[in-house]
Amino acid sequence: MSLSIQFRSICKDFGAVRVLHDVGFSLGKGRVHGLLGENGAGKSTLMKILAGFEQPTSGELLVDGRPTRFEGSRQAEQAGIVLIHQEISLAEDLTIAQNIFLGREIRRAGFLDNKAMSRRASHWLAQVGLRIDPDTRVSQLIVAEKQLVEIAKALSKNARLLILDEPTATLTPGETRRLFGLIGQFREQGVTQIYISHKLDEVEQITDEVVVMRDGRYVTRAPTSGLSRQQMANLMVGRELEDLYPPKNPVPQDAPALLQVRNVTVPGWASDVSFEVRAGEILGFAGLVGAGRTELFEGLLGLRRREGGRIRLHDRDVRLRSPLDAARQGVTYLSEDRKGKGLILSFGMRQNLTLMALRRYARPFLRPFLEKQALAHAVEEFGIRTGDLENLASSLSGGNQQKLALAKVLHPGPGVVILDEPTRGVDVGAKRDIYFLIHRLACQGLAVIVVSSELMELIGLCHRVAVMRAGHLQATLQAGQLTEKELIAHATGTH
C-alpha cells in the first residue's frame, strides 16, 4: 500500500536561476518525514516535482524503485501521490461531494450519479472524522473543515503518499491535535507522509525523521528523536552571512521617533499592537504565515478596517484612512504581492515609477519628458537592468521588477517606508542590492520597516525585530538578542 521515493540528482532551473542543485535522498515506506528549510530553500519546488506540478530540469525520480516522470498532477495522483497545498484549493460554491469528485465524476447512462457520489463522499468524510452532510456547500465550512475535506479528497484518490504543506498555518490547537491524530492513523495504515512546517514543535511531535534543505540543496537527514528543536533550527540556517548584508550603522541616540503606533487593532488579524520606529532605524517584523503582519500594516494604511489606537507621525496625531492619506503624510508601503498590488505589469516602467507622485509632473499637463528623466535616474540609482527605458514592466525579471517597485514607493520621498517581503522571489544578487539600498535609506534618515518571512534577512539587516504571533506582538528583540532560535521561539510560542 505504501510508496517509497528516491530523488536522484534532481536539478531545477527557472529561467537562468537554478533553484534545486543536485538534490538526492530517499524516503522510506510508511513513515512521516519532516521536510525542513527556510523560505527559498527549495522544499516547495521539490514537492511540486514529486506531485507532478513541475518537471525536473535534470535528475531522476524513483517511485518504488522505478524511474518515473510525471507529466502532470493527474499522473502523480494515479500513482497515489497527493499534495495538499498550503492554500485550500476547493471550489467554494460547490458541495463537498462535488469537490471530492471534481474532474472524475461518477456517471450513469451519461448523467451525473449524485447519489453514488454523495454516498462515497460520506465514506471518505467518515475516514477523516468529519460528520457532515456531503451535500453541504464548501463555503459554509470553517477552515479546519475545509482542510479535512482536502484530506478526504486525497484519500478518495487512493493516496499512498501524502504531502502536507504547512497544514496547521490556519488551525487552532484543538484542530491541530485532531489533524495529528489523523496523521498517526494514516501512518498505521502505511501511508508515507511528508510534513512541511516552520513550526518546529510540531515537527518534533509528529515526524519520524527530518530531512533538511538549504539554498536548493539537500543538507542532511536524521531521526527526529535524536534532534532538539535548537539543532533543527541550526541545521536549517547554518550559512555564512558575511558580505550579503551591509554593516549596521548604529541609530543616533538623539534620533526622533518618526512613527509611533499605540494599541492599534485590525479585527481578525492584529490586536492591540504598539511599536515605534526612529529616524535612521530599520525595524523588522517577523512571524509565521498568518501571524497578521501584512494585515497590520494594511490596517495602518486604511486598506483594512482598524479599531482604536493612535498613530503619531513626527509627534503629531494623524488620521490615515487610505494610502493616499498615508502618502501625503510621508508614509508609503511596498506590498508583498508585487504582481497583484505592486506594479501594473502592462504599463511602461515610467508610468509605474511616477504613479505615486504623479502630481509632481503635472504643470498642469503631464510632462513625459520629465518622467523619462526621472526614470533614467531611477534606473541608475536602483540598478534596474533593462534594455530600453520604454519597455513594459512585464519585460523585467523578478529582481528588476522588485527594484522598480521599490523605486516607485520611494518616489514620493517618504519619511517612513514599510517594505513587505522586499526580497520575495528575488535571486541572491538582487537581494544583496536591495539590502544595501535599505541600508542607504536608513543612513539618509528614513525610518524603515521590513516585514519578512526570512529570519536571516531580518537578523542581518535590522536594528530591532518585532515578532508577531497570532495577531499579537510577542516581543521586540534588540540587535544583541537577534538569533534565529530566539525569533523562532517567539514566533511559535515556544519561548
Place this chain on the structure above:
Amino acid sequence: MQPEHTDAIAGDAGPGAPESVTPHRAPARSWSARMQGLGPIAGLVLLCIAGTALNSSFADLSNIMNVLTRTSFIGIISVGMCFVIISGGIDLSVGSMVALIAGSMILIMNGLVAAVASPVWVIVLGMAFALTLGALLGLAHGVLITRGRIEPFIVTLGTLGIFRAVLTYLANGGAITLDNKLSDVYSPVYYGSLLGIPIPVWVFVAIALFGGLLLNRTTFGRYVQAIGSNEQVARYAAVNVDTTVTLTYVFLGVCVGIATVLYVPRLGSASPTTGLLWELEAIAAVIVGGTALKGGAGTITGTVVGAILLSVIGNILNLTSIISVYLNAAVQGAVIIVVAFLQRRRS
C-alpha cells in the same frame, strides 16, 4: 516573464502585422504600438475608398459633412464612454439619459418662455440645465458604483429603465415638443455652420481634442488607465480610486448633456424613442476603436475613428444598393465582431 512579454508584442501587433517585421525588440514595440492605433484608421480609409468606388457622390463634401454631423452625437458620447470603459466600467444608460435630458430640458425651456424675455437666454439656461443634469446623473452612477459597491453593469442597467420610463411619464407616452418661438432661435445650433463646417462637428472635434488631452496628459487620465489595468495596484499606490471612477461617469454625463443640447434642435422634440440604442452604438464605437472592454488601455483617436467608421457603413449602405439598408445593423454587428477578432489579445 519572458514568454508573457513576447506574447504582448504579438498581441499588440494587431491586424495584419507580419511577424517578420519584428527582428529587434524595442523598435518592434513602438512600431506595433503605432500599428495598433492605425488599424481602425486603415479600416476607415479602405471603407471610404470602397464607398467612393461604389457611388461617386459618397465623396461629396455635403455627404461627408452630413455623415460627420450625424456621427457627432454618438461620437461625443463615445469620448466620455471611452474613459468609463478604460477605467474598467460600463454605462448602458446613455441612450435613456439622452431622452430624459432632452425631455426635461424642453419642459424647462418651454416653462421659461413666459418668465424670461430673451429666447436666447432661455436656450442658454436650458443648455446649462442639460449639462448640469447630465453631470448629476453621472455623479449618481459614480456614487452608487463606488460607495454602493454595485457593479456598473447593474447600476446602469437599472437607470437605463428608470430614465426612459421617467421621460415616458413626463411625455405622457407621447412627445414633448419645443415651443415654436424657441425652435427658430435654437435651430442654428444643429443646422448652422462655421467656415463651412457644421456646429455639431466643431463641438465633436473640440470634445475629442479635450478628451485626448485629458486622457494622455493629465493625472486624471493616467489614474483612469491605472485603475482599469489593475485597480488594486492603483489603490495601494495612493490613487483616489473612488473619486477618479466617479469622475469618469460625471464626465460621460456631461458629454451626454452636450450631445443632447446639439440634438434637441434637430427634431425639436423628445419622445420615448429618442436616443434608443445609442448606448450600444457608443460602446461599439469605443470597442471598434481598439479599447479593450475589460479596461486598461484605449485611445480617443481610435474611439473617434470607430464612431465615424460605424456611421460611414450606414451611409454607404444608404447610397448603394448592394446590401439592403435594412441590414445596416447586421453589417455594423459583423464589423464589431471582426474588429474584436483582429484585436484579440493573449488568452
